Amino acid sequence: MESPExxxxxxYFxxxxGEFPTTGDVSSxxxxxxLPERPAFLSAMARTTVVAAVLPKPRSINPATLADIQHTYHxxxxxxxxxxDPTTALGFLEDTVAGRDVVLLDIxxxxxxxxxxxVAKFSGRIRGVVEDTENGHQRYEALGPLPCPVFSVARSPLKHCEDHLVGRSIVFSTEALVRTRGDILTGRAACVIGFGKVGRAIAQTLRADDLRVTVFDTDPVQRVLATSQGFRTTASRTEALHDAELVLCATGNSALRQRDFAALRNGAYVASVTSSEDELELGTLAGLYQRTTVSPQLTRYEMTGHYFYxxxxxxxVNFTHGASVGTYIHLVQAEIIAATAALSCSDHAAGLHKVPPSERRTIASIWLDHFTG
Structure with a gap:
């Protein structure tokens, strides 16, 4: 990244x-x-908390950025x-931030x-969690009564911009990888599994790129929404997969299980918008399908009479090309900072929380002034 950028x-940060200061001695x-823009966010977090450890998600590490931050952070x-494993997790916290007040930033x-x-056994105090993604929001929600406050920015209006652009970046990277085989997407039949914010953006982008798009979502309300936007929908996952030459999985919750892979048409391309362990049960295919590396980011799965990529x-898939959404990512990062400040400044009841609309408006105003004004 250039120095002026x-x-x-x-x-900006x-x-x-300055708008959302923390109080007290809080670690994170x-x-x-x-990614390349992330050091600016980490510097901001370091001004408001003691950054005890940075834990990069394994498939989204820019080597140059990693080398840079290793000089500054653990x-x-x-x-x-x-x-x-709760015992391992507790041991990690005790080794890293024993006896301190801690905010956990999660993706x-x-x-x-x-x-x-x-929350029950740590020698310090868990002030709370800040969660960034819809997948993570659902994981915390599924716990039932929460033992501490969890601020979620996953459903914030400020994140809608990012979600829309993530959908576009998913389609861009998918097309780029398909082209490594000398193939293109135009005119193909595509299936989008999951019609949440990112899935919706993917479906809209595919249609604009001249693909024929079918949507499947387990929630009938989401299927109604897809239908209202002119997409073909199906009542079953198998039917949606049957004719699809491209399958994009955007559920965050096991879009394709072992039996679903058998329903893929020959030569279909399969891509995910999140971690493979969350979307695709590829491990269940070991011993059933032969894996062949076609290119560094393209793998062929084949068994007698059946194959897919x-x-x-x-x-x-978008992290193969940096997953950039431009400066819109800084809206969400700013909201994460605001949530961290809220957790440091006062005690909140256990449960799910969101940043107040007034604070979102403040963030949006600063962003508009700084990046467009």
Whole structure:
């Protein structure tokens, strides 16, 4: 990233941290996509909290950015397994932030499986969690009564801009990887599984790119919405997959299980918008299908009489090209800072929370003035 760009981002975040200061001595553990624009956000977090550890999501690490931040922050490898086991998760916190007040910044509900244990047994105090994604929001929601406050920005109006642009970036990267086989998407039949905010953006982008789009969602309300926007819908996943030459999975919750892969038509391309363990049960295909690497981000699965292609090993396909959504990402990052400040400044009741609309308007005004004014 060029120095003037970095300076511009730093100036924006100084305005944000000035507007939403923290109080007290609060530490943070930050799960994050480690992309080129991320150091400015981490610097802002370091002005408002003690950044005890940065945990980059494994499939979204820019090597140059990693090398840069390792000089400043304690960087720790991230895996679902670390926080899936409450004893391991508690041990990590005790080794990293023992006895301190901590805010957990999450992307995808990593802390959810161990949250009750962390709140009950950690030697310090969990002030709360800030969750960035719809997938993570659902993981915390599924816990039932929460043991601490969880601020979610996943459904914020400020995130709608990012979700729309993520849909576009998914289609861009999908097309780019398909072209490595000398193939294109135009005129093909596509299936989008999941018609949430990102799935909707994907479907709209595919249609604008001259694909024939079918939508499947387990929620009939979402299927009605898709129908109202002119998309063909189906009542079953199998029917949706039957004729699709491209399948894009945007549920965050096991879009394709073992039996679903058998329903794919020969030569279909399969891509995901989130972690492979969340969308695709590829592990169940071991021993059934032969895997062949076609290119670094394209894998062919084949068994007798049947074959299909998986993009980016089933991970979020847009991260193969940086997953950039421009400066719109800084709207969500600013809201994360506001949520962190809220958790540091006062005690909140256990449960799901959101940043107040007045604070979102403040963030939007600063962003407009800084990046468009």
């Amino acid at each position: 970095q300076a511009r981002f730093d100036a 100084r305005r944000i941290t 553990l930050i799960i994050t996509h480690l 960087v720790v490898d991230l895996s679902r397994e670390t926080f899936a 995808g509900g990593y802390f959810a499986p161990s949250l009750y244990t962390l 998986v993009l980016a090993d089933g991970g979020a």
